[in-house]
Amino acid sequence: MFELRFEAASLLKQIIDAIKELTDQCTIEVSSTGLALQAMDSSHVSLITFKLKAEFFASYRCDRTLNLGLNLKVLNKLLKTVSNTDKATLRAEDDGDQLKLIIESPRRTTTFDVKLIDLEAEVLNINTSEPKATIKMASAEFKQICADLLPLGDTLVMEITKDGISFSVTGSDTSGTVTVRTDAEPAEDEGARTEIQLQEPLTISFALRLLSQFTKATPLSPTVELRVSSDQPLCVSYEIGTDGHGSIQYYLAPKIEDEETVEPTATSAVVDDDDE
Missing domain, CATH: 3.70.10.10 (Proliferating Cell Nuclear Antigen)
Incomplete structure (x- = not known):
C-alpha cells in the first residue's frame, strides 16, 4: 500500500501545474524513499525530472515500489478549486488500478478515484558534469x-x-x-x-x-x-x-x-x- 499526505493541497496543485506544461501523462515512481518522475515533452526537446523525499510529507507510507501512470489533465481539473487551508492525501493499493485523491477542508472531505493508466517508463541517464x-x-x-x-x-x-x-x-x-x-x-x-x-x-x-x-x-x-x-x-x-x-x-x-x-x-x- 502507498499513502502520503500534503499539509497544503495547493502545493500538490502547483507541482502538477509545473509538470503538465510539458507532458499530459507521466509515470511517478513511489518508493520507501519518496517520489520520483522523469518525462520528456512531446517534441523530445526538453526533459523534466522531479523528486520529493519521504521526509517532506506530513505522513508517508510505501510498502513496495510502485509506478503510477497518471493523466495530469485529469488531476489538474480535480485540484483547480483547492485552497491554501486544504490538505491532500494520495493513496493506492499495491495491485490496484486507481489512485485515491482525498481533499480535506475545515468543513468537508471530498474523495476522488482516479483511473491509473499504463505507460512505458523510459529512464534516461542525464549528463551531470560540471557546468561552465x-x-x-x-x-x-x-x-x-x-x-x-x-x-x-x-x-x-x-x-x-x-x-x-x-x-x-x-x-x-x-x-x-x-x-x-x-x-x-x-x-x-x-x-x-x-x-x-x-x-x-x-x-x-x-x-x-x-x-x-x-x-x-x-x-x-x-x-x-x-x-x-x-x-x-x-x-x-x-x-x-x-x-x-x-x-x-x-x-x-x-x-x-x-x-x-x-x-x-x-x-x-x-x-x-x-x-x-
Missing part, C-alpha cells in the same frame, strides 16, 4: 524576463559574463535585451541577488517558448538556478522546501544555428550514455 556557468536568481524575475521577451521572437540568446547576464531576442520587426547585473541590489519584489559562478564567458541560444513553460514552477521556489554549458543542455532547477527534500529540474538542449535553426532532441543532447 551557474546563475542563481529570483525565480519571479526570471519568469518576468521570459514573459517580457516571448512576444518578440522564438529564440533567447544568453550572454553570460562575470558581471551579469544578458537575455536577448531578435524578431522580424523588434529586438529586445534584458541585462541583469550581479553588482546591483535587487528590488524588494525581486527577492535574491543574482549570483554567477563562471569558468568562461558564454553565449548560447535556447527555445524561449519552452523556457517560458519551465517558469510554471516559479511558485514552488523563491529562487531558480540555471546551469549552462556550450556542449550540454541547460538545466533550470527549482528547489522545493528549505531542507533539500525536493526539486524539479528542466533540461533543454541548445539551439544550433545552421542553414536554419534546429532544436536538437533531448535524447541526443541530454543523455550521456557513459553515465551510470
Whole structure:
C-alpha cells in the first residue's frame, strides 16, 4: 500500500501545474524513499525530472515500489478549486488500478478515484558534469524576463559574463535585451541577488517558448538556478522546501544555428550514455 499526505493541497496543485506544461501523462515512481518522475515533452526537446523525499510529507507510507501512470489533465481539473487551508492525501493499493485523491477542508472531505493508466517508463541517464556557468536568481524575475521577451521572437540568446547576464531576442520587426547585473541590489519584489559562478564567458541560444513553460514552477521556489554549458543542455532547477527534500529540474538542449535553426532532441543532447 502507498499513502502520503500534503499539509497544503495547493502545493500538490502547483507541482502538477509545473509538470503538465510539458507532458499530459507521466509515470511517478513511489518508493520507501519518496517520489520520483522523469518525462520528456512531446517534441523530445526538453526533459523534466522531479523528486520529493519521504521526509517532506506530513505522513508517508510505501510498502513496495510502485509506478503510477497518471493523466495530469485529469488531476489538474480535480485540484483547480483547492485552497491554501486544504490538505491532500494520495493513496493506492499495491495491485490496484486507481489512485485515491482525498481533499480535506475545515468543513468537508471530498474523495476522488482516479483511473491509473499504463505507460512505458523510459529512464534516461542525464549528463551531470560540471557546468561552465551557474546563475542563481529570483525565480519571479526570471519568469518576468521570459514573459517580457516571448512576444518578440522564438529564440533567447544568453550572454553570460562575470558581471551579469544578458537575455536577448531578435524578431522580424523588434529586438529586445534584458541585462541583469550581479553588482546591483535587487528590488524588494525581486527577492535574491543574482549570483554567477563562471569558468568562461558564454553565449548560447535556447527555445524561449519552452523556457517560458519551465517558469510554471516559479511558485514552488523563491529562487531558480540555471546551469549552462556550450556542449550540454541547460538545466533550470527549482528547489522545493528549505531542507533539500525536493526539486524539479528542466533540461533543454541548445539551439544550433545552421542553414536554419534546429532544436536538437533531448535524447541526443541530454543523455550521456557513459553515465551510470
